Amino acid sequence: MHPPISLILFFLTAGLSIGSFTGIFLIDLIKGLNSNVILITKLIATALIGLGAFSASFHLGHKMRAWKAIKRFNTSWLSREAVFSGIFGFLLFISFLIQLSYNTKAYIILDILAVITGWLSAFSTAMIYTSNRFVPDWNTSLNTLYFLNMYGFLGTSLASLILYLNGNVESTKIMLIIALSLFIVGLVIRVAYNVRRYIIKLPTLNDALNLPQNREVKVLDKGSTTDNYCTTEFYYKKGKKLLPSLLPPAYILTFAVPIMLLITCIAKGTNTSFLALSLMSATVGSFIERWCFFVEGRHVQNLYYGLL
Amino acid sequence: MGTIMGQLALVIDLNTCVGCHACAVNCKEWNTQAEFGPLSDFDPYGEKPSGVWYNRIMTYEIGNYPHTQVLHLPKSCLHCQDPPCVPVCPTGATFKREKDGIVLVNYDDCIGCKLCSWNCPYGCREFDEADKVMKKCTLCIDRIYDEALPPEQRQPACVLTCPAKARFFGDIEDPESEAYKLIKERNGFILFPSADTKPANHYLPKVETKVEVDDNVLKPDNPIFLEVLSRHKGGNR
Numbered sequence: 236m237h238p239p240i241s242l243i244l245f246f247l248t249a250g251l252s253i254g255s256f257t258g259i260f261l262i263d264l265i266k267g268l269n270s271n272v273i274l275i276t277k278l279i280a281t282a283l284i285g286l287g288a289f290s291a292s293f294h295l296g297h298k299m300r301a302w303k304a305i306k307r308f309n310t311s312w313l314s315r316e317a318v319f320s321g322i323f324g325f326l327l328f329i330s331f332l333i334q335l336s337y338n339t340k341a342y343i344i345l346d347i348l349a350v351i352t353g354w355l356s357a358f359s360t361a362m363i364y365t366s367n368r369f370v371p372d373w374n375t376s377l378n379t380l381y382f383l384n385m386y387g388f389l390g391t392s393l394a395s396l397i398l399y400l401n402g403n404v405e406s407t408k409i410m411l412i413i414a415l416s417l418f419i420v421g422l423v424i425r426v427a428y429n430v431r432r433y434i435i436k437l438p439t440l441n442d443a444l445n446l447p448q449n450r451e452v453k454v455l456d457k458g459s460t461t462d463n464y465c466t467t468e469f470y471y472k473k474g475k476k477l478l479p480s481l482l483p484p485a486y487i488l489t490f491a492v493p494i495m496l497l498i499t500c501i502a503k504g505t506n507t508s509f510l511a512l513s514l515m516s517a518t519v520g521s522f523i524e525r526w527c528f529f530v531e532g533r534h535v536q537n538l539y540y541g542l543l
Numbered sequence: 544m545g546t547i548m549g550q551l552a553l554v555i556d557l558n559t560c561v562g563c564h565a566c567a568v569n570c571k572e573w574n575t576q577a578e579f580g581p582l583s584d585f586d587p588y589g590e591k592p593s594g595v596w597y598n599r600i601m602t603y604e605i606g607n608y609p610h611t612q613v614l615h616l617p618k619s620c621l622h623c624q625d626p627p628c629v630p631v632c633p634t635g636a637t638f639k640r641e642k643d644g645i646v647l648v649n650y651d652d653c654i655g656c657k658l659c660s661w662n663c664p665y666g667c668r669e670f671d672e673a674d675k676v677m678k679k680c681t682l683c684i685d686r687i688y689d690e691a692l693p694p695e696q697r698q699p700a701c702v703l704t705c706p707a708k709a710r711f712f713g714d715i716e717d718p719e720s721e722a723y724k725l726i727k728e729r730n731g732f733i734l735f736p737s738a739d740t741k742p743a744n745h746y747l748p749k750v751e752t753k754v755e756v757d758d759n760v761l762k763p764d765n766p767i768f769l770e771v772l773s774r775h776k777g778g779n780r
């Protein structure tokens with residue numbers, strides 16, 4: 236599949252936003268945090284989800300009609316993603332305003348609802364891909380798990396930095412342990428995802444044409460001399476060539492670098508540059524990794540063009 | 544989706560289709576100027592022309608040489624009875640009509656998210672980069688119900704134009720229709736059954752033809768045969 240950069244940016248910003256707010260919310264529940272940290276996180280998380288929505292709108296042919304995406308909530312995961320991420324951002328912002336302006340803890344209700352809708356939005360995003368039966372690489376619960384886990388490790392990386400910069404050394408350590416565990420789980424899921432790609436049986440051109448498997452079939456003519464929407468959207472020739480050289484850096488930046496840096500921080504003491512470096516590495520790595528995720532996706536319509 | 548009352552569809556005879564692309568050309572011609580048009584073209588006279596087509600014809604070779612058969616496959620939206628492209632559309636722009644089972648896109652509601660095309664296993668939807676909406680075969684809905692046209696003209700443009708008469712149109716659930724009878728009598732089949740979409744469009748299978756060649760034709764002293772041989776070997780012409 237051709238990787239849409241606008242959507243990859245949405246995954247990253249939504250992950251950083253939902254994950255970091257959840258992290259801070261949970262630490263506040265367990266250990267209690269000063270209200271400034273929570274306020275800052277809400278502001279950053281609101282800005283990030285807003286940025287994500289802005290970026291995702293570039294994927295659409297008609298941005299101004301984007302609101303119409305709420306209409307098929309009952310059947311479409313994309314519609315659910317739009318609704319839940321919208322509510323998440325709205326709740327966060329209102330909660331930020333209430334916390335800033337009134338001396339009340341009533342915003343907690345909004346925060347709980349924001350965490351729930353945030354993760355429902357993350358789940359819906361993952362399901363857009365997991366539910367697609369025609370890209371067998373995506374059609375696995377490993378994909379859903381990876382998306383949720385990625386939101387987790389990106390968010391907790393950001394939350395660790397916010398906590399540390401605000402002087403919450405103890406809470407930073409807890410957050411670092413959570414982040415480290417999520418990175419390790421993420422690595423395991425990603426490896427399993429890649430292994431699965433090699434062992435799944437893809438349908439054949441015979442399946443697509445409804446011919447017996449023992450008949451040899453080959454494409455003689457694609458019907459047009461140049462590419463069309465179907466051959467460029469579902470098959471990214473340049474990407475396929477680049478994939479083998481981009482997957483290793485994706486693994487190194489997303490998992491190896493952050494895991495090493497976080498272990499060092501936990502064992503030898505935290506410092507800002509390590510936390511910032513780990514966050515940057517995970518974000519850039521995830522950008523490349525999600526790019527690979529699209530290029531790795533093999534759509535069955537390519538069978539008709541002899542491209543699978 | 545409520546109950547579908549009928550299911551209009553195309554039935555294409557692969558035995559007669561000669562792969563001339565006339566159906567695709569007439570489809571483009573009709574639909575680019577009719578209610579669902581235009582179907583945008585880019586660089587039409589340049590080196591890399593591209594554009595939106597509702598119907599494309601692909602050609603396959605089946606079997607091993609010398610026992611091969613050529614198969615021309617015209618492919619447009621199959622108006623699936625369980626269309627995976629419909630529920631994923633976030634706006635409801637893509638829908639299946641209850642009246643006749645035609646799957647359509649309402650261009651005014653389409654936000655151009657492309658998700659419907661990602662969920663079509665047949666590659667039968669094309670994004671129009673000029674209009675920024677998703678387009679696909681409408682079964683010429685603007686012809687088949689047009690009472691201003693004489694009844695015999697109320698058919699999809701591709702069906703009317705096919706010089707080999709390989710294309711048929713009708714309600715595949717109506718036992719009286721030609722489409723229904725052809726599917727039943729000539730073992731009409733569907734594409735990609737494992738995709739589980741219940742395509743409405745059907746294809747009539749190719750019947751294997753064996754050409755008996757008179758042995759005399761292949762005799763080494765047959766003058767025509769000798770001439771062919773000499774040309775083949777690059778001999779004098």
Ligand code: SF4
Pocket residue numbers: 619620621622623626627628629646662663664665666667668679740
């Ligand atoms: S052929 Fe594709 S576009 Fe047409 S109804 Fe079926 S799934 Fe939808």
Ligand code: SF4
Pocket residue numbers: 631632633634635636637648652653654655656657658659660676677
């Ligand atoms: S591209 Fe248009 S028709 Fe297709 S799913 Fe998106 S909004 Fe619906």
